[in-house]
Amino acid sequence: MSDVRVRFAPSPTGPLHIGGVRTALFNYLYARRHGGTFVLRIEDTDVARSTREYERDILTGLAWTGMTWDEGPEPHGSGEHGPFGPYRQMEKLEHYRDVADRLVAAGLAYPCYCSPEELEAERKRQETAHEPPRYSGRCAALSPDERAAFEREGRKPAIRFRVGERTVGFDDLIRGPVEFDARNLGGDFIILRADRTPLYHFVVVVDDADMEITHVIRGEEHVSNTPKHILLFEALGHTVPRFAHLPLILNADRSKMSKRMNQTALSDYIAQGFTREAIVNYLVLLGWSTGTEEEILSLEDLERRFDLDHVQKGGAVFDRERLEWVNGQWIRRLSHEDLVDRLRPFLEAEQAAGRIDRLPTDEELVALLPVLQERLPTLGAIGDLVGFLFVDRVDPDPAVLVPKRWDRDTAIEALRAARDTIAAVGQVSYEADELEPPLRELTEARGWKAGDLFMAIRVAVTGRTATPPLFDTLVALGYERTLERLDRAIERLAGAEVA
RNA sequence: GCCCCCAUCGUCUAGAGGCCUAGGACGCCACCCUUUCAAGGUGGAGAUCAGGGGUUCGAAUCCCCUUGGGGGCACCA
Numbered sequence: 001m002s003d004v005r006v007r008f009a010p011s012p013t014g015p016l017h018i019g020g021v022r023t024a025l026f027n028y029l030y031a032r033r034h035g036g037t038f039v040l041r042i043e044d045t046d047v048a049r050s051t052r053e054y055e056r057d058i059l060t061g062l063a064w065t066g067m068t069w070d071e072g073p074e075p076h077g078s079g080e081h082g083p084f085g086p087y088r089q090m091e092k093l094e095h096y097r098d099v100a101d102r103l104v105a106a107g108l109a110y111p112c113y114c115s116p117e118e119l120e121a122e123r124k125r126q127e128t129a130h131e132p133p134r135y136s137g138r139c140a141a142l143s144p145d146e147r148a149a150f151e152r153e154g155r156k157p158a159i160r161f162r163v164g165e166r167t168v169g170f171d172d173l174i175r176g177p178v179e180f181d182a183r184n185l186g187g188d189f190i191i192l193r194a195d196r197t198p199l200y201h202f203v204v205v206v207d208d209a210d211m212e213i214t215h216v217i218r219g220e221e222h223v224s225n226t227p228k229h230i231l232l233f234e235a236l237g238h239t240v241p242r243f244a245h246l247p248l249i250l251n252a253d254r255s256k257m258s259k260r261m262n263q264t265a266l267s268d269y270i271a272q273g274f275t276r277e278a279i280v281n282y283l284v285l286l287g288w289s290t291g292t293e294e295e296i297l298s299l300e301d302l303e304r305r306f307d308l309d310h311v312q313k314g315g316a317v318f319d320r321e322r323l324e325w326v327n328g329q330w331i332r333r334l335s336h337e338d339l340v341d342r343l344r345p346f347l348e349a350e351q352a353a354g355r356i357d358r359l360p361t362d363e364e365l366v367a368l369l370p371v372l373q374e375r376l377p378t379l380g381a382i383g384d385l386v387g388f389l390f391v392d393r394v395d396p397d398p399a400v401l402v403p404k405r406w407d408r409d410t411a412i413e414a415l416r417a418a419r420d421t422i423a424a425v426g427q428v429s430y431e432a433d434e435l436e437p438p439l440r441e442l443t444e445a446r447g448w449k450a451g452d453l454f455m456a457i458r459v460a461v462t463g464r465t466a467t468p469p470l471f472d473t474l475v476a477l478g479y480e481r482t483l484e485r486l487d488r489a490i491e492r493l494a495g496a497e498v499a
Numbered sequence: 500g501c502c503c504c505c506a507u508c509g510u511c512u513a514g515a516g517g518c519c520u521a522g523g524a525c526g527c528c529a530c531c532c533u534u535u536c537a538a539g540g541u542g543g544a545g546a547u548c549a550g551g552g553g554u555u556c557g558a559a560u561c562c563c564c565u566u567g568g569g570g571g572c573a574c575c576a
Contacts, residue, residue, distance in 0.1 A: 011576045132501035184502045193574040200576045224571040322525045374538040454534035466536040
């Protein structure tokens, strides 16, 4: 194992986001490719917004993708593993306080007694004056007496980190050298709230230092936070890790991807029947490429091939149509047994929603696969594709039952003839190869277009105009039910109002 | 407002000075296959490489400026 240590550090303030999955993926792949360690850490210091349910969603979602982590919370249930725990930040609050107090003792940080209201007023004033928001430094040089006075007022101080005046630079693995003037950082920033809970910029650095993270791979939105982090690493006396800032995933209008304009929760994509393979494959290609023309890549392929040098700098617009295409590619690559297993939950959901009346057996499903596999854009499309096979009855629209070239009487006559032809094939020889020739002969004998007859039968037995190939469909439906549905359609047509 | 980042077909991208009259994929169109729908195959439209200056014998590739877009500036993460 190399000394590469990377981490994904989501905050459980919402469900696992598709952008988070990609960040995790890039970290995971970097670790695997370089024989390093992938750490998962939960950043739950925003107590007001963090929930256990979201944490669970993140853990199970991540595990669903096939990614594994070497250290961090267990994917299911409670507990964690790894030598650098705790991996949930709320479990090490005392530690952050100690570190902050140490910084105060060293003069690198100081208590600030400004109230949120005072700070808010200051920001407002700066905004109207068109000045950049910035902390004034009012509490930076308080005398012991002044501090004591504030304490007597009952004020509880937050702890601020001294930013100083200097330039801070780093060599981004993706973007190259970046330099900031610390004076543009907004002044001294708070690392500990007045209630002594720590803030993001602080915990992220303390933890990355504690966990000996060597490469921080994260979204581009953190580029301008990086100088604060570097300052903190240095104040802690810790080696500064390497940074790599990934391009953002964008909405169609090129703003940062949001749930306003896109589906962003991984769980929604799972629920619609996107495969883990497709999600991983699609996401890794948003901002990275092999440098070749290959584009269907498994997680295993990627673990061998991923690297940071082919990462794009500009943001990438999320394109659901392309995701669906990748998904189709992967569905077509799954083994029959695997596909049956994966389809099961979606069929159960169809039944639960009352869209089908019964569940197919494994045998039925396997028999259907050849015809299903190349037609499913998502696993969730199963109901739409062949749900008509598993309902008690279909109600074909009489208007649709009559092909354009025909009138109602022709349709009735044709369906009756088709019914008799199918009945004549008999239950024993009821197979696609046995059904097609006699029905074709029928169309020739009567001078009908095969397409018209087939369409009338299709609509009669499925209620729809677009279905898998007709004869496979009839076989899947079964002899009895095919005849029943034909009879019913004929009745309906005969009884329908003349349009 | 200030700081930072970015810029090749509608979209994802290949491209690291001559291989580019810019390649692939998604989407779109047409044709083939075909009982419908898909899948698959073939072909097509689609980018004066944001614009302008340099550097160079030669620039999508290097430099500068402009424009455009994005991100960040909390006692959120």
